[in-house]
Structures are given as structure tokens and as C-alpha cells.
Amino acid sequence: MATESPSPWRPVRRFALLTGVVFLLVGVLGFIPGITTGYDELRFGGPHSDAKLFGVFRVSILHNLVHLLFGVAGVAASKHRGAARAFLMVGGGAYLVLWIYGVAIGHESTANFVPFNNADNWLHLGLGLGMIALGVASTALERTRGQYPEPDIQGQ
Template sequence: MNASRPHATTRSPLQLAALVVGAVFLLVGVLGFIPGVTTNVDELEFAGHQSDAMLLGIFEVSILHNVVHLLFGVAGIALSRTWAGARNFLIGGGVVYLLLWLYGMVIPHDSEANFVPLNAADNWLHLFLGLGMVALGFVLGRGAVRTRV
């Protein structure tokens, strides 16, 4: 065994939650481009409500929507490396999803302002994601154990 190798660090529950959430976003971003998982993938638009592609036949997606999921996933995985990064990802990302939920509730689905695109299923998902991520960030972030190396 190499004595100069740094000891392995374990992830806190907060960091593990951020890692899992990030991995799920990454997976969803990839699945948004796969025919069969996404219906009407040949009608995938870059952005806007004109995209008729539906992830799992339920959630309206576009290229931009999928790319955002991919980037969000990469951010979650990268930020899960530290306790503060994981907490910021979960709480900050949760707030972003709550704002998306609010946006989806205010903007008509067939409006030109609906550039994401969003439908009713997306709105409910964004509400539950936002609440869940914020809750994970606060609940798992309460009992931080700080150690000096």
C-alpha cells in the first residue's frame, strides 16, 4: 500500500444527496434525447412550446431543456465534492426549480414567453423537485461536522 496516498474521504449524507440528485438530472438530460424514452424525438425543437417531444410521454422537452438538465447534473455532481457546494446546489437549485414552477404557473403554456418549454406535468414536477431539494439542503445541512485536516 502506498503510504503517500491521501486517505479516502467519505461523503456526508448531504453530499451523497447532491450526488444522487445530480446523477438523476444527468440521466434525465440524456434520456430526453433517446427515441422511445422520449416520444416524438424527431420533433424536438431547440426551445419553445412548439416542441412536441415528450419525455416518458408526459413531460414536454426541448434541446435547451435537456441541455439544462445535463448542465444541472454536472453541477450537482461537481458540487457534491464539498459540504458547502452540496448544500448550495440543493438549496440554490431547489430555489431555481421553485422559480420555474412559479414561471410555469404564470406564463400560458402556448405563449411565446414559454421558451423552456413547460406543461402542467413539468409544473408539478418542478414544485416537488424544488421543495424536495430545499428540504434536503436544510435538513441534511443542519448537523454539519467540520473537521480540520
Template sequence: MTTSTDRVGTRRRPVQGLALFVGAVFLLVGVLGFVPGVTTALDGLRFAGPHSEALLFGLFQVSVLHNALHLLFGVAGILAASSRGASRLFLGAGGFLYLVLWVYGSVVHSIDHEGGAANFAPFNAADNLLHLGLGAGMIIAAVLATVFERARGRYPGREQRGA
């Protein structure tokens, strides 16, 4: 029989809940990228590159590769939610990657409106703003979750192993 103190050590921490939420949203978005009606011009969906005409919610340009990456990123977030360290890494590193995508997409979008070889993914203005928001939001979430844990007297990475 477990006591209430036994269960405290296995409770999901805020950072884990955030990683689970972000992972679930990415998984959902990856699936919705293939759903007619939610994704407009689905018959114009391409494997990769800027020539895909499909728009998720009529706004965000997607491709098969783009949707597959959302699915993989979603699974990674859900798996990362099993540990505090992995959750923090998922949110922090994932946020950094989205900021890199924002910079890359902004540069490619401003230089190459014709979608040349350098543009491996569909990046429109809405995608670029979303990448900026996701990157910043994920990093802020990782930092705030750590701050909240420390405010409660928990120090991530320095947990004492149970006896």
C-alpha cells in the first residue's frame, strides 16, 4: 500500500505538465495538417519546400514533411514529460530550435520569394511569427517552471535520491 508521501515524489511537476501540453498540441497540429477542411487546399499539399499550397487553418503553410516534423516533435514532448530534466530540455532546446527556424524563415522569406533550393520548408509570414512566439514561449515556460520549483524549495538537478 502506498502512502500520500510515497505519491508526492512521483507527481508531475509543472515543467512536465508544460512539456506534455506542448507535445500534445504539436501532435494534434501534425494530425490536423492532413485533415481536409482544417487544412485548406489539401490537394496542393507537397512533400517539402515552399511550393506546397496547403494551409493549416487557412493561414499556416504546411507540407508533408512539416506535418511529419510536428508529429515527431509532439511524440518527443509527450515522452519528455516523463522526467523533469527531459521536459526542461525539450522546452528549452525546442524553443531555441524554433527561434532558429524563425531567423532562417525570415531570412529565406526576405531573400527568396520564389522559393529556391535553400528553402526546404514552407515559410510564410504567419509561420515566421508563429515560430517566434513558439520559441520564446517554450523557453519562457522552461525558465518559469524552474523558477516556480525553486520558489517551492525544490532545486531541479539537485534532488536527493530516495532512501
């Protein structure tokens, strides 16, 4: 069984790497006073963490750790084309689920354990759609260039 060479850096792998690096950066920035306003209000999680990244996006220690872990996953997934595509598609789906969850719960309820606010909800919608679009578009681009094999369909 042949294994995929770590190069060349095709679009789906580049997008997964870029997405992972952005999540790592956001996770780190969430722990920096000044960039995160109300830093003294940063809690592990729950609706009482009133710190805001860039003064807009509500964050907590848990929220920042999730960003860091998601970033590590993106960087690791970028090593292989299939994993990179899965990271973008499944990760995008996860962000759409977070968007639905964030819209459905009350922002001051205990169900808001991450916590989210309206800005987070809109960001999650954009991230979900954007990541899925990157996964689909980069795979389509690779297929048009002959870099990504078509699915094997039995009998054809």
C-alpha cells in the first residue's frame, strides 16, 4: 500500500494548515490581556465569563483551549490530503452545530457553558460555511487539475 508523500502542498492541505494556524493564534490571543478585554472576568467556562476577544467575541479558558486544540488538529491534518479535507468538512459541520446550539440557548443560561454571544454565533456560522466551502472548492480544484482521484464507483 502506497502512502501519500508529504508534498506537494496542494490547496486542501494549505487551507487546513492556514485554518489550523489561525485557530492556534486565536487561542493564544484569548489569553492575552488587552487583546482580550475584561480579562479579569475570564472564567473556565459558563455564562459568567465576560471576557471578550477584541472586545467582541465572548471567551473563556475552555473556549480558548478548544481553539488551541482545533488549531493543533488542523496543523496535524494538513500533513495528508484526506485528513485535511476531513478537517475542513467535519470541522465546518461542527461549527454549524455550534451555531445552531448558540442560537438555541439563552446566553445567560447554564447551557451556555463555552460561552457564546451573538458575535460568536455569527462567526460560527461563517466559519462553518467557509470551512466546508474551502473543503469542497479545493477538492474540486485538485480534481480539475488531476491531483485528486475521482471516487471509485463499482461497475464503471
